[in-house]
Amino acid sequence: MEWETVIGLEIHTQLRTKSKIFSGASTAYGAEPNTQACAVDLGLPGVLPVLNKEAVHMAVKFGVAVNAEITPRSIFARKNYFYPDLPKGYQISQFELPIVGKGELEITLADGSVKTIGITRAHLEEDAGKSLHEDFQGMTGIDLNRAGTPLLEIVSEPDMRSAEEAVAYMKKLHSLVQYIGICDGNMQEGSFRCDANVSVRPKGQKEFGTRAELKNINSFRFVERAINFEVERQIDVIESGGQVVQETRLYDADKDETRSMRSKEESHDYRYFPDPDLLPVEVTADDIERVRGELPELPDQKRDRFMADYELNMEEANILTSSRETGDYFETVIKASNSKPKICANWVMGELSGALNKSDMSISESPVSAEMLGGLIQRINDNTISGKIAKQVFEAMWNGEGDADAVIENKGLKQVTDTGAIEKIIDEILAANTAQVEQYRAGKEKMLGFFVGQVMKQSQGKANPAIVNNLLKEKLSS
Amino acid sequence: MHTKTIAEIIEGLRNKQFSSEELTKAYLDRIKQHDKTLNSFITVDADVALKNARDADKKIADGNAESLTGIPIAQKDIFCTQGIKTTCGSKMLDNFIAPYNATTVQKFNDVGAVLAGKTNMDEFAMGSSNETSFYGAVKNPWDTNAVPGGSSGGSAASVAARLVPAATGTDTGGSIRQPAALCGITGLKPTYGRVSRYGMIAFASSLDQGGPMTQTAEDAAIMLNVMAGFDQRDSTSVNKPVPDYTSTLEDSVKGLKIGLPKEYFGEGLDPAVGDAVQVAIKEYEKMGATVQEISLPNTHFAVPTYYVIAPAECSSNLSRFDGVRFGHRCDNPKDLMDLYTRSRSEGFGEEVKRRIMIGAYALSAGYYDAYYLKAQKIRQLISNDFKQAFEKVDVIMGPTAPDVAFNIGERTEDPVTMYLSDIYTIAVNLAGLPGISIPAGFAKDRPVGLQIIGNYFEEARLLNVSHQYQKVTDWHRRVPKGFE
Numbered sequence: 001m002e003w004e005t006v007i008g009l010e011i012h013t014q015l016r017t018k019s020k021i022f023s024g025a026s027t028a029y030g031a032e033p034n035t036q037a038c039a040v041d042l043g044l045p046g047v048l049p050v051l052n053k054e055a056v057h058m059a060v061k062f063g064v065a066v067n068a069e070i071t072p073r074s075i076f077a078r079k080n081y082f083y084p085d086l087p088k089g090y091q092i093s094q095f096e097l098p099i100v101g102k103g104e105l106e107i108t109l110a111d112g113s114v115k116t117i118g119i120t121r122a123h124l125e126e127d128a129g130k131s132l133h134e135d136f137q138g139m140t141g142i143d144l145n146r147a148g149t150p151l152l153e154i155v156s157e158p159d160m161r162s163a164e165e166a167v168a169y170m171k172k173l174h175s176l177v178q179y180i181g182i183c184d185g186n187m188q189e190g191s192f193r194c195d196a197n198v199s200v201r202p203k204g205q206k207e208f209g210t211r212a213e214l215k216n217i218n219s220f221r222f223v224e225r226a227i228n229f230e231v232e233r234q235i236d237v238i239e240s241g242g243q244v245v246q247e248t249r250l251y252d253a254d255k256d257e258t259r260s261m262r263s264k265e266e267s268h269d270y271r272y273f274p275d276p277d278l279l280p281v282e283v284t285a286d287d288i289e290r291v292r293g294e295l296p297e298l299p300d301q302k303r304d305r306f307m308a309d310y311e312l313n314m315e316e317a318n319i320l321t322s323s324r325e326t327g328d329y330f331e332t333v334i335k336a337s338n339s340k341p342k343i344c345a346n347w348v349m350g351e352l353s354g355a356l357n358k359s360d361m362s363i364s365e366s367p368v369s370a371e372m373l374g375g376l377i378q379r380i381n382d383n384t385i386s387g388k389i390a391k392q393v394f395e396a397m398w399n400g401e402g403d404a405d406a407v408i409e410n411k412g413l414k415q416v417t418d419t420g421a422i423e424k425i426i427d428e429i430l431a432a433n434t435a436q437v438e439q440y441r442a443g444k445e446k447m448l449g450f451f452v453g454q455v456m457k458q459s460q461g462k463a464n465p466a467i468v469n470n471l472l473k474e475k476l477s478s
Numbered sequence: 479m480h481t482k483t484i485a486e487i488i489e490g491l492r493n494k495q496f497s498s499e500e501l502t503k504a505y506l507d508r509i510k511q512h513d514k515t516l517n518s519f520i521t522v523d524a525d526v527a528l529k530n531a532r533d534a535d536k537k538i539a540d541g542n543a544e545s546l547t548g549i550p551i552a553q554k555d556i557f558c559t560q561g562i563k564t565t566c567g568s569k570m571l572d573n574f575i576a577p578y579n580a581t582t583v584q585k586f587n588d589v590g591a592v593l594a595g596k597t598n599m600d601e602f603a604m605g606s607s608n609e610t611s612f613y614g615a616v617k618n619p620w621d622t623n624a625v626p627g628g629s630s631g632g633s634a635a636s637v638a639a640r641l642v643p644a645a646t647g648t649d650t651g652g653s654i655r656q657p658a659a660l661c662g663i664t665g666l667k668p669t670y671g672r673v674s675r676y677g678m679i680a681f682a683s684s685l686d687q688g689g690p691m692t693q694t695a696e697d698a699a700i701m702l703n704v705m706a707g708f709d710q711r712d713s714t715s716v717n718k719p720v721p722d723y724t725s726t727l728e729d730s731v732k733g734l735k736i737g738l739p740k741e742y743f744g745e746g747l748d749p750a751v752g753d754a755v756q757v758a759i760k761e762y763e764k765m766g767a768t769v770q771e772i773s774l775p776n777t778h779f780a781v782p783t784y785y786v787i788a789p790a791e792c793s794s795n796l797s798r799f800d801g802v803r804f805g806h807r808c809d810n811p812k813d814l815m816d817l818y819t820r821s822r823s824e825g826f827g828e829e830v831k832r833r834i835m836i837g838a839y840a841l842s843a844g845y846y847d848a849y850y851l852k853a854q855k856i857r858q859l860i861s862n863d864f865k866q867a868f869e870k871v872d873v874i875m876g877p878t879a880p881d882v883a884f885n886i887g888e889r890t891e892d893p894v895t896m897y898l899s900d901i902y903t904i905a906v907n908l909a910g911l912p913g914i915s916i917p918a919g920f921a922k923d924r925p926v927g928l929q930i931i932g933n934y935f936e937e938a939r940l941l942n943v944s945h946q947y948q949k950v951t952d953w954h955r956r957v958p959k960g961f962e
Contacts, residue, residue, distance in 0.1 A: 039577065039578055042803060043798040043803070044576065044577070044578075044798075044803075044804065045558065045564070045566070045571065045574065045576070045679040045680075045798070045799075045804075046557075046558045046564075046576070046580060046675075046676065046677040046678055046679045046680065047578075047676070047677070048675060048676050048711060048712050048713065048714075049713070050710065050711060050712075050713055051713065078794050080793075080794050080797060080841070082797065082800060082818055084800075084802050084814065087798060087802075087803065088797060088798045089794070089796075089797020089798050089800060090794050090797055142802070142803075269842050269843045271793075271794070271838060271841035271842055271843075271846075272841075272846075273790060273791075273794070273841050273846070273850060276682075276683035276684035276714070276791055277680075277683050277713065277714065278713055278714075279713055279714065
């Protein structure tokens with residue numbers, strides 16, 4: 001039987017507000033445990049939440065960016081359950097009326113096809129603290145620094161049909177929230193976390209299969225692996241005559257498997273009800289227009305512009321707009337180099353991207369700035385150096401040996417364009433290789449490459465290849 | 479000295495008839511002498527109170543006195559006080575010392591009031607007789623066999639016995655007005671949102687409201703001047719200017735249109751209480767007010783509606799008392815579930831547990847629509863009743879409670895009868911309106927309260943109307959036997 005996978009994602013993005021969603025405590029990551037939790041975060045008796053307006057602003061920004069309906073009066077609700085790192089015994093979230101309603105996001109797949117993924121809703125809520133089970137010998141430590149950090153939970157429609165699509169959607173969203181400046185995107189610190197709802201059904205069947213919810217998969221790689229494992233598991237269950245049960249499963253990255261956390265029967269009754277401590281959140285049409293005006297160029301707009309203005313293909317444009325930083329870097333290189341965008345694109349996607357990957361760095365951490373790379377390309381363009389030498393210069397820049405001009409100067413890499421000097425080398429080479437000269441003259445024109453190689457070698461790569469070519473042809477045919 | 483009102487004490491301090499230290503000491507002595515009988519206080523720190531009184535005297539001498547400098551008042555033990563235990567009448571918080579002041583406490587500190595002590599109350603403000611307190615029942619100074627009402631029973635009894643000149647209370651379904659009525663004092667529940675709830679331990683957040691409990695309406699106006707106002711730490715507090723509530727006390731009530739809801743004078747009302755209330759209303763007619771019968775047709779839904787909404791909110795509000803961060807924790811928990819179960823079973827009393835269970839049930843999947851959502855719809859109908867009434871009348875009057883104070887132990891076995899003690903007060907909370915109870919005579923030798931309900935943010939009118947009555951009567955100046 002042929003199976004079809006159905007995936008929906010719930011993504012928790014931590015909003016980069018300075019203070020928490022309902023208190024004035026700082027949201028900075030990595031402080032000593034319980035030093036960034038005030039009376040409100042601790043849920044002490046009598047304290048009350050006060051909504052952080054910036055969190056609302058960021059949620060609206062997201063909604064506008066995905067073309068979503070913004071709820072004019074959204075409501076905070078209490079999600080009741082007991083857990084030691086949940087100080088009040090309830091999480092303030094949104095239930096029936098989330099601030100962001102239906103929207104959509106376009107993804108591009110490896111084969112170049114484009115697919116639209118529906119966004120069901122996005123709602124504001126507070127994060128819980130952390131339970132620390134190590135280091136306390138049979139006890140659990142509670143760190144409430146994270147308690148009350150603002151989250152925007154973005155829920156997709158079950159529109160994805162493979163792990164690849166899920167990862168593409170997640171990456172696109174990851175890029176978007178950083179583009180619009182509402183999330184730092186730091187997955188190690190948990191700023192961008194994903195739960196996946198996964199089910200399978202026989203191809204062609206309309207109804208969805210029973211789904212499992214995979215919890216807490218915090219990298220693109222793990223999302224792909226967790227989904228693939230889960231799809232295999234569900235197909236195995238069904239094909240061996242069993243039934244998939246609705247449950248929550250935890251992905252274990254070490255063992256690369258998912259395992260059951262709790263079944264539907266064991267799931268909580270959260271007893272949601274509107275939080276009487278908070279007023280409805282009102283967002284007017286004017287507010288929405290104001291936020292729309294603040295939005296930067298979005299990834300899709302930037303991609304389309306790159307394709308039109310810089311004559312890039314879809315794939316190139318997608319890579320160069322994968323983050324706001326990459327796009328900005330690329331455009332700075334064009335400006336600084338005063339060269340064709342295509343050659344700039346090749347350098348950014350080739351040499352630079354390779355070096356970054358090798359060192360596991362992001363583009364904003366690159367030791368070669370966009371201005372430096374632009375300077376290098378400019379020297380290729382004005383024939384100061386050849387493309388081959390340029391790679392050597394790039395490596396030197398990467399290692400901190402200064403900008404392109406300094407490296408060229410210090411290493412004496414300037415290209416030789418003086419025809420007299422080149423002629424001298426050619427004459428020497430031709431004199432030393434009479435047999436090969438005969439062969440060429442007898443019609444073996446492929447031998448030209450041999451002579452070019454010899455001349456370049458002799459000049460330590462600095463001879464201008466075009467001049468070498470012309471002079472060689474001239475001399476050999478004379 | 480102890481029978482003076484706050485207005486008179488302000489005068490006395492200003493004229494140097496006595497010092498704050500003398501005054502405070504006199505009240506502390508009375509607490510020492512009488513509170514063994516009444517049990518109206520949970521915590522009294524005499525040393526701190528006297529120190530603050532001496533500081534106040536210095537301020538007065540230096541000419542830096544604020545409006546209440548040197549005047550002792552009591553805070554209901556539901557308001558968090560920095561450095562002083564705040565128990566909410568519960569074993570759960572027997573060891574709890576808040577690291578902050580409730581906004582109401584801070585405001586009284588800011589105007590120089592001296593905290594005389596924290597008053598006893600029904601556990602987490604859940605009760606109508608002050609019998610659910612972990613710290614024991616409070617006795618009614620008019621008859622120590624009788625309850626003082628609740629949940630602000632300690633505040634009501636202490637003011638009635640003149641152990642303090644005034645106190646704060648909180649009112650979720652009648653918890654200021656009903657004990658004020660049963661103890662023969664003045665108690666005002668302001669409009670929802672008029673007084674900050676920050677630092678006031680929540681029972682039912684959409685209904686809770688703090689207010690003054692005093693001998694006179696004039697004193698309530700002085701207290702409300704301190705308490706009222708927007709607080710950015712309470713999102714449900716209303717950003718609306720606060721008038722000087724004392725400035726309109728002397729306005730005439732001539733032409734005042736009084737509505738008497740027929741539902742408040744029917745079955746269930748003790749005839750002796752009804753008679754006393756009718757006599758009080760006659761006084762208003764003598765002063766030139768007009769009276770008409772009105773109808774609040776959804777009145778009979780108020781108690782059942784309240785007993786869905788209040789427990790639902792409380793079941794969630796009280797989840798934070800889990801033994802993890804503060805409050806009572808059981809000995810040697812064997813695991814997390816045991817920690818929760820025993821800490822909460824041991825820390826909460828019967829009535830609190832009953833309401834948590836009712837509330838959790840009302841909110842649970844499959845029942846939410848039938849209970850909570852329906853209750854919210856009826857709440858709207860009840861508000862509409864009042865809205866229509868206030869198109870015809872200026873104020874609504876009736877009895878505060880259907881009965882005078884009942885005896886201790888008389889209703890503890892029958893929660894539903896106990897809940898009916900608040901039948902005339904609860905609808906006011908559901909609608910979010912202001913209401914006041916003032917002393918209006920006696921029935922069976924126990925005090926009767928007249929309840930006056932006003933339109934939103936019309937506290938000034940309620941205080942004015944009450945003050946005018948108190949100018950022509952002296953019920954509010956009567957002091958129970960043994961406490962004169």
